[in-house]
Amino acid sequence: MSNPDTFDAVYSFDIPAERPWSGVLKKGQILRIIDSEGQQAVDALLYCADDPSERYSSQDTLRVQGSAYIDLGTRLMSNRGRVMARITADTCGRHDTSAGCCSCESNAVRFGEATKYQHACRENFILELSKHGLTKRDIVSNLNFFMNVPIDPSGNFTVVDGISAPGNYVDVTADMDVLFVISNCPQVNNPCNGFNPTPIRVVVRDVPGL
Amino acid sequence: MSRMQQEIEANRRRYEELRVAGQELTPKGLPEPTALDGAPIAPDAVIHREHVPAGWYATMRLRRGEALRIIDESGRSSVSLIGWREEDTSERINCADTVKVQWSAAIAKGRVVVSDMGRVFLSLIEDTSGAHDLLVGGSTPASTLARFGATTRNTQENFLAAASKIGLDVRDIPPCVTFFAPVSLDDAGHFRWQEGRKRPGDFVDLRAEMNLVIVVSNCPHPLDPARPEAAGPVTMIRHRVAAAAADDPCRTASPEAARAFTFTDRLFA
Numbered sequence: 282m283s284n285p286d287t288f289d290a291v292y293s294f295d296i297p298a299e300r301p302w303s304g305v306l307k308k309g310q311i312l313r314i315i316d317s318e319g320q321q322a323v324d325a326l327l328y329c330a331d332d333p334s335e336r337y338s339s340q341d342t343l344r345v346q347g348s349a350y351i352d353l354g355t356r357l358m359s360n361r362g363r364v365m366a367r368i369t370a371d372t373c374g375r376h377d378t379s380a381g382c383c384s385c386e387s388n389a390v391r392f393g394e395a396t397k398y399q400h401a402c403r404e405n406f407i408l409e410l411s412k413h414g415l416t417k418r419d420i421v422s423n424l425n426f427f428m429n430v431p432i433d434p435s436g437n438f439t440v441v442d443g444i445s446a447p448g449n450y451v452d453v454t455a456d457m458d459v460l461f462v463i464s465n466c467p468q469v470n471n472p473c474n475g476f477n478p479t480p481i482r483v484v485v486r487d488v489p490g491l
Numbered sequence: 492m493s494r495m496q497q498e499i500e501a502n503r504r505r506y507e508e509l510r511v512a513g514q515e516l517t518p519k520g521l522p523e524p525t526a527l528d529g530a531p532i533a534p535d536a537v538i539h540r541e542h543v544p545a546g547w548y549a550t551m552r553l554r555r556g557e558a559l560r561i562i563d564e565s566g567r568s569s570v571s572l573i574g575w576r577e578e579d580t581s582e583r584i585n586c587a588d589t590v591k592v593q594w595s596a597a598i599a600k601g602r603v604v605v606s607d608m609g610r611v612f613l614s615l616i617e618d619t620s621g622a623h624d625l626l627v628g629g630s631t632p633a634s635t636l637a638r639f640g641a642t643t644r645n646t647q648e649n650f651l652a653a654a655s656k657i658g659l660d661v662r663d664i665p666p667c668v669t670f671f672a673p674v675s676l677d678d679a680g681h682f683r684w685q686e687g688r689k690r691p692g693d694f695v696d697l698r699a700e701m702n703l704v705i706v707v708s709n710c711p712h713p714l715d716p717a718r719p720e721a722a723g724p725v726t727m728i729r730h731r732v733a734a735a736a737a738d739d740p741c742r743t744a745s746p747e748a749a750r751a752f753t754f755t756d757r758l759f760a
Contacts, residue, residue: 381587
């Protein structure tokens with residue numbers, strides 16, 4: 282695998298722990314998300330850059346795929362049934378799109394009212410989306426890269442310890458121009474971040490020859 | 492930034508305690524499914540009754556203290572549902588939070604559907620089926636085309652039409668819950684349609700815990716192997732019910748549910 286730091290990278294950025302990020306991927310560009318220190322959930326939303334009313338749809342993605350987890354080859358589908366992007370490399374092997382993002386309000390339900398006043402992914406999404414004219418209304422059920430959420434045949438649904446090691450990465454190749462929005466998850470109440478949020482890195486590459 | 496190891500350990504302990512409560516204790520306390528001939532509705536409690544033909548949708552206002560009974564008359568229908576809080580439609584049904592706060596993707600009698608604001612949207616106060624889907628969602632033009640070689644009436648277009656008639660649009664359509672849709676997962680995470688889990692007359696009673704606008708779409712679930720023509724009408728009965736008391740089984744099902752009810756009650760305090 283090529284080293285994204287030295288080979289055809291057009292952009293790279295370290296997203297601090299607990300912070301959001303957004304950027305537009307042109308069709309054919311590859312976003313590499315690197316779990317720099319390991320066990321760090323990365324919440325992500327995708328919008329069609331030309332018309333953000335077309336956006337990532339977890340249910341369309343799972344229906345088309347026929348299975349519950351995101352991994353190599355998964356097509357990330359829009360609410361209009363189009364492929365927005367694909368997972369083209371994955372050294373972790375387990376990502377979620379059923380658990381949504383954490384919010385102050387759901388934290389209060391899950392972990393007690395004292396946790397309402399902790400920073401959460403939805404706060405990040407609201408702030409980052411506001412740069413693009415979008416609001417809470419536009420937040421849909423998101424992707425959770427490096428988040429390990431097994432669902433067993435009885436329906437038991439558990440956020441468990443992440444399996445991503447320091448430096449594990451996932452590549453997302455854009456099938457259209459997409460606005461890609463990330464919340465580097467601040468959750469400290471469950472194992473998705475090893476109870477200790479850490480920085481991640483994003484690198485954008487052009488495909489050679491395009 | 493590294494956190495105090497003690498704090499990490501305390502948070503890990505609390506998480507494991509909540510998991511044990513949510514996945515081992517709560518399921519044992521859930522009520523038995525409703526019998527097919529159970530839970531009759533008193534005639535004077537009925538506000539409105541409507542039959543929704545196969546392929547169609549209906550929009551309904553539900554006030555706090557009312558419930559919607561949805562009856563799968565033929566045993567061949569599935570009913571996808573979305574909805575919003577009437578006073579602020581940016582608050583809406585949230586399948587991910589519903590699954591997450593209840594530690595389970597399987598909802599049945601005694602469970603709740605929550606909004607994105609940590610409040611209870613609907614409570615499943617009666618349920619003969621216990622086979623509902625929160626993960627895969629409803630049918631779409633693409634799903635019917637792929638499955639049947641032609642685009643049939645579908646849930647995604649139904650939701651768009653319904654939302655548009657109340658001033659909302661595609662941005663307001665969240666992931667849906669689908670009732671009478673026996674979807675399960677195998678060990679590898681593949682979705683499976685469970686044959687034999689649907690009966691004529693299966694019904695759910697959904698009690699509104701806030702003032703809501705809901706949309707139901709009577710279209711076959713995309714994993715249902717039966718052709719869309721096989722689906723039948725569903726009956727919707729809007730009726731008055733008692734509010735969730737302190738000992739209500741949905742309220743007391745888990746600490747998470749109790750908190751969600753507390754937060755909901757504050758809207759009306």
